Amino acid sequence: MTDVLTLEGLIARIPDGAHIAIPPDYSFVAMAATRALIRRKARGLRLLGVPTTGLQADLLIGAGCVAEIEAAGVALGEAGLAPRFSAAARAGTITMRDTTCPAVHAALQAAEKGIPFMALRGILGSDLVSRRGDWRQIDNPFGADEVATDPILLLPAIAPEIALFHSPAADRDGNVWIGRRRELVTMAHAARLTLVTVEKIVEESLLASEASAAGTLPALYVSAIAEAPHGSWPLGLGDDYAADGAHLVAYAEAARSDDGFRGYLEEFVLPHVY
Amino acid sequence: MTDVLTLEGLIARIPDGAHIAIPPDYSFVAMAATRALIRRKARGLRLLGVPTTGLQADLLIGAGCVAEIEAAGVALGEAGLAPRFSAAARAGTITMRDTTCPAVHAALQAAEKGIPFMALRGILGSDLVSRRGDWRQIDNPFGADEVATDPILLLPAIAPEIALFHSPAADRDGNVWIGRRRELVTMAHAARLTLVTVEKIVEESLLASEASAAGTLPALYVSAIAEAPHGSWPLGLGDDYAADGAHLVAYAEAARSDDGFRGYLEEFVLPHVY
Amino acid sequence: MSIRANAYTPAELMIALLSREVMGLGHVVVGALSPLPAAAALLAQASGPTRATILGSKRYNSFTEGARELFDCAAEGRIDAFFLSGGQIDGSANINLVGIGDPAQPKVRFPGSFGSAYLYFLVPRIVLFREEHSQRSLVPKVDFISAPGVSPPNVYRRGGPKVLVTSLARFSFDRRFRLESIHPGHDLAEIEAATGFDFDRADPVVETGVPTKNELALIRGRIREELAEAYPIFAAGI
Amino acid sequence: MSIRANAYTPAELMIALLSREVMGLGHVVVGALSPLPAAAALLAQASGPTRATILGSKRYNSFTEGARELFDCAAEGRIDAFFLSGGQIDGSANINLVGIGDPAQPKVRFPGSFGSAYLYFLVPRIVLFREEHSQRSLVPKVDFISAPGVSPPNVYRRGGPKVLVTSLARFSFDRRFRLESIHPGHDLAEIEAATGFDFDRADPVVETGVPTKNELALIRGRIREELAEAYPIFAAGI
Numbered sequence A, B: 001m002t003d004v005l006t007l008e009g010l011i012a013r014i015p016d017g018a019h020i021a022i023p024p025d026y027s028f029v030a031m032a033a034t035r036a037l038i039r040r041k042a043r044g045l046r047l048l049g050v051p052t053t054g055l056q057a058d059l060l061i062g063a064g065c066v067a068e069i070e071a072a073g074v075a076l077g078e079a080g081l082a083p084r085f086s087a088a089a090r091a092g093t094i095t096m097r098d099t100t101c102p103a104v105h106a107a108l109q110a111a112e113k114g115i116p117f118m119a120l121r122g123i124l125g126s127d128l129v130s131r132r133g134d135w136r137q138i139d140n141p142f143g144a145d146e147v148a149t150d151p152i153l154l155l156p157a158i159a160p161e162i163a164l165f166h167s168p169a170a171d172r173d174g175n176v177w178i179g180r181r182r183e184l185v186t187m188a189h190a191a192r193l194t195l196v197t198v199e200k201i202v203e204e205s206l207l208a209s210e211a212s213a214a215g216t217l218p219a220l221y222v223s224a225i226a227e228a229p230h231g232s233w234p235l236g237l238g239d240d241y242a243a244d245g246a247h248l249v250a251y252a253e254a255a256r257s258d259d260g261f262r263g264y265l266e267e268f269v270l271p272h273v274y
Numbered sequence C, D: 001m002s003i004r005a006n007a008y009t010p011a012e013l014m015i016a017l018l019s020r021e022v023m024g025l026g027h028v029v030v031g032a033l034s035p036l037p038a039a040a041a042l043l044a045q046a047s048g049p050t051r052a053t054i055l056g057s058k059r060y061n062s063f064t065e066g067a068r069e070l071f072d073c074a075a076e077g078r079i080d081a082f083f084l085s086g087g088q089i090d091g092s093a094n095i096n097l098v099g100i101g102d103p104a105q106p107k108v109r110f111p112g113s114f115g116s117a118y119l120y121f122l123v124p125r126i127v128l129f130r131e132e133h134s135q136r137s138l139v140p141k142v143d144f145i146s147a148p149g150v151s152p153p154n155v156y157r158r159g160g161p162k163v164l165v166t167s168l169a170r171f172s173f174d175r176r177f178r179l180e181s182i183h184p185g186h187d188l189a190e191i192e193a194a195t196g197f198d199f200d201r202a203d204p205v206v207e208t209g210v211p212t213k214n215e216l217a218l219i220r221g222r223i224r225e226e227l228a229e230a231y232p233i234f235a236a237g238i
Helices: A007-010 A029-037 A054-060 A083-091 A100-114 A127-130 A183-190 A245-253 A258-269 B006-013 B031-041 B055-062 B083-091 B101-115 B127-134 B185-188 B245-254 B258-269 C010-022 C035-049 C067-077 C118-122 C187-196 C213-227 C232-237 D010-021 D033-049 D068-075 D114-122 D188-194 D213-229 D232-237
Strands: A002-006 A020-023 A046-047 A066-071 A095-098 A118-121 A136-139 A151-156 A162-171 A193-202 A224-227 B003-004 B018-021 B045-049 B066-071 B095-099 B117-120 B136-139 B151-156 B162-171 B193-202 B225-229 C027-030 C051-053 C080-082 C088-090 C125-129 C160-166 C171-173 C177-182 C199-208 D025-030 D051-054 D081-084 D089-091 D125-130 D159-168 D169-173 D177-182 D199-207
Touching: A002 A007, A007 A029, A007 A193, A007 A224, A029 A054, A029 A162, A029 A258, A046 A054, A054 A066, A054 B258, A066 A118, A066 B031, A083 C160, A095 A127, A100 A118, A100 A183, A100 D068, A100 D114, A118 B117, A136 C067, A162 A183, A224 B258, A245 A258, B003 B006, B006 B031, B006 B193, B031 B055, B031 B162, B031 B193, B031 B258, B045 B055, B055 B066, B055 B083, B055 B258, B095 B127, B101 B117, B101 B136, B101 B151, B101 B185, B101 C067, B101 C118, B101 D068, B162 B185, B185 C067, B245 B258, C010 C035, C010 C080, C010 C125, C010 C160, C010 C213, C027 C035, C027 C067, C035 C051, C035 C080, C035 C213, C051 D068, C067 C118, C080 C118, C118 C160, C171 D051, C177 C187, C213 C232, D010 D033, D010 D081, D010 D125, D010 D159, D010 D213, D025 D033, D025 D169, D033 D051, D033 D081, D033 D125, D033 D213, D068 D114, D081 D114, D177 D188, D199 D213, D213 D232
Parallel strands: A002 A224, A020 A046, A020 A162, A046 A066, A066 A095, A162 A193, A193 A224, B003 B225, B018 B045, B018 B162, B045 B066, B066 B095, B162 B193, B193 B225, C027 C051, C027 C080, C080 C125, C125 C160, C177 C199, D025 D051, D025 D081, D081 D125, D125 D159, D177 D199
Antiparallel strands: A118 A151, A136 A151, B117 B151, B136 B151, C160 C171, C171 C177, D159 D169, D169 D177
16 A cells, blocks of 8 residues: 655655655656755765756755765756765765666666665776775676687666656556656666655546556555655756756855855755645 | 558568567457468468467468467467367377467567567466476576576567557558557567558548557567558457357357368458458 | 355466466566456556556556667666466476477477576565366476476576466465465365475465456456456456 | 868767768667767768667657666677777777776876777777767777777677767778878877877878768758757857
8 A cells, every 4th residue: 555645754764764666857856855865964865866867966965964875877957067065076975886877777777676785887997996895707608609708798787765756747546647757667667665746646546547557656666655846956857847047046156155055055945845 | 661561462571471460359359360360371470479369370270371380379268278279289290389378478578678588477387488498597697696597587578470460540641540559569560561451541640649659669670551431340459349159159169170270261261342 | 156256267366366466566466368467457556555567568567678678678777576377387386488399399388488488587475376276287297397396506587486376276486386265165185186286385385366346347347447458358358 | 360261160060970980870879978979870860871870869869778788789789889988998909998197096086987998899980989089088098998999809899980070080990090181270290299108191192072062961960959958058159
């Protein structure tokens, strides 16, 4: 059964130190939940960008909530570099586990399938391999050539404790609309707990027709939902609303300095009006 | 670019001996195309049930179109055993490659990801392993225990030449509605050529809204489409129509004997009215 | 036969007994071509907190990732029980869904192994069922192992067969079958004669509890209606 | 400066040059945070049979399987060209998207490797681009190899870097960079001084063809409009 909670009730399910999978900035990011996490002074979070992240991670890092981050990229899109991430990386105050996009997807798919690893082509010769240490190279057992080796990388499965995202709608049963953002399905399948904030809770079941079922994550995988209208702001949400570009540019400017970032938090995060 | 063809034009793209992936009987089966294949006397087909098959394979086997079949199961649903399949298996006139459902899915996903193999839990100790010969057992390189081995099966990727199915609708660009039957997406991604018959071709792009895009296979993967109204009959098609249960029971009865099957072909397949 | 034994059909007895095997569990899944277990799972769902997923149904199947989701779902530990049967079942709970004789040219060909070779390992509670209780169906050794009943200790295995229900009796399984109860109207001698494999006996072997009035009312009413969507022919025959 | 050199902006030159690198190909894909290549791919699409897929766009992106589809699509051989850049690029076409100095505590931190470590191997034609042509961006050896330019012969590799376009020049790549053409208004001495790695010279090194009237008209009209959906800030600045 999927629980229907308040935003704060949902956030209370995320303990300090939790390993949390989050979607990229262009897609279904739970920003209202992120602000609530900062207000409740979450600490030691380990973030997994699926496969990248941006504003969400930058805010959490700047507010001191993050111990570690694994992502293929951290940036603010057209607004440029992620200033708090860059500062923390330079200062060494967070552990950055660099990866590459398809490796994140493959590792989550391995968890989804309950297998210990997934093979992936490419990547060999990248310093990512030596920096990580948890990826293994083997000789492809199905290699055609009897003489030459066929090296291939194996990536261990990643099963996050929590998948956290925002969606345009859920129904009362806890079925959640994800449209064509199917990395959210993989995240939820791979994660132990899936927490979703939504623009609104609708009365008709999303599984009632084949048409709406096609874009729906079933409640079977959804631990709890909470309403959070405009909950992806200042990022965009599918067909519902576009990103607030001016706000993002202003954030990128403010967050260049510690003081500027603190001012941003005081104006837009701590008052609990957004 | 996706070609828009007649049913016969589409079928002409399937050469004798082709390796064809087909969906299970409950979902999006191209039955009109199957009858057209029989009319054009296709020979030596190698069928892959994704992961099972039924009436479609039974008809093709009975009509002498099939050399080999790989599937986790072949049956007519509530109508019982697949008589022509059973007879051909007993007579040894087709090669049956027995498998198990998740192995078919995993092998297609491996092809989709361009990796040579996918690991899968379970299965060890099944006679399927020794009968096939193309599956390999390795010791899990990520096994936690230094002493005990952790045997796991590796399945080689399966990249079919052709994926063939039927759908409620495509648009003029060749985008095809698949709803929540996402094994069709995996089939199309893994296959070299994807051929789809559809109930109708619609004017509005299926990618025009996020809602319809969620259940759509993009034209990028679709080689050709052809209109074939009621093209899954006597099987069912999603929300569009249910299976013709009485017809299936009558088929199962008729196909018990060579004569009965020939009579069925003469009445329902060769005249090209269905 | 007693009046009590006349008060239900063999199918109703199987449905009631199978439903008790999964009663109260969180998520019970039923594969294709399985009308009896489908009815049993719907009965469990109607009687408690159980979620029943019926393959072949649109109404009782919330999967939206296509045919592979069932298997991934099992691997993720999100399925508590599944039903399996076999053309042959042997004393080690090996099941044969492939055929009799040489698999390359079998004397009898069954439909195939479906997901058994996987789910037998991944789902904690596998409920075996076989209406036909005979030397032909319950054999000393299967001709083909679609899925093995037991595995060596180093093989990753999170589940397996826990029980076998036939038209005559109920067995538990822990490396060997053990006769737990005999259905009303049958006796031990009949079961011994009809079973091709050795089995242990519980002490005591009891009489199987017959379907209750409540179970029968549900089966004949709500369950029959719910079942008709995926199994119209079977539901019409209840 | 000549009138000709004044007739287009540096961004317009880059867009035109990058579009020529993918002109006529079947499927050209542009990753996130890449407005110049996005404009170039749209220009190629407007000028021929090319399908442009722009990540971050809804209109020019038909993927429906989520963020992983791009990578699977490349692995299936369905992508003909992709654009990549690097905070640093060295003479072996290694690219660095991670940072300057010790990666555990870098002096400068870049956003990250994104899909480069994969797509560099799987897409037949990788077009490298770097507006800043300096000793800082084009280095003898990158501090971190996000993706290697070349691989040993036994490593599975279906593609890689074929060309590098900067604000000064165009290089081809086949295990080493070779200077092919110099953009109008620049000369070999300037390029030698600004390039941190050794490179070969074509014989002859020619002058880069400037954007045509037709290219400029498309960039300033249709492409600018098409680009505004995914890159509103950049499109406004064209």
